[in-house]
Amino acid sequence: MLADALTSVLAIVALLAGKYAGWNWMDPAMGIVGAILITRWSWGLLKATSRVLLDQQQTGIQQGVKRAVECGDTRVSDLHVWSIGPNLYAAIVAVVTHDPQPPGHYRDRIQTDNASLVHVTVIVHTCPMHCELSQDG
Numbered sequence: 001m002l003a004d005a006l007t008s009v010l011a012i013v014a015l016l017a018g019k020y021a022g023w024n025w026m027d028p029a030m031g032i033v034g035a036i037l038i039t040r041w042s043w044g045l046l047k048a049t050s051r052v053l054l055d056q057q058q059t060g061i062q063q064g065v066k067r068a069v070e071c072g073d074t075r076v077s078d079l080h081v082w083s084i085g086p087n088l089y090a091a092i093v094a095v096v097t098h099d100p101q102p103p104g105h106y107r108d109r110i111q112t113d114n115a116s117l118v119h120v121t122v123i124v125h126t127c128p129m130h131c132e133l134s135q136d137g
Helices: 002-020 026-053 059-069 103-113
Strands: 075-085 088-097 117-126
Touching (some): 002 026, 059 088, 088 103
Parallel strands (some): 088 117
Antiparallel strands (some): 075 088
């Protein structure tokens, strides 16, 4: 927003300088300066937002979810975490276990250890006794 306002001011100054002082070169010069300002501003914006736009994995949060859920024969089989605001995240967690608990049990454990997870959906799958649970998740 500041870059936009500054380029507008520069354009007005260049037009006035060209009209009253005969400095016709000011208009293209200020156009170049404005382009440089907008490019720098947009590059900073791109760097600041690209992680969110590309859904960068939140490794620390994912590891925290796995630590909160996985114990004994209970494993996280599928996990998706995404940003819904500044330092606020949502998650969908699929749990596979021989001894299933209600989804609220796992959700409470996850949110106790991860305060930035404000919306958690838990899906619980029962694994038959002969089913082998992998450590990979």
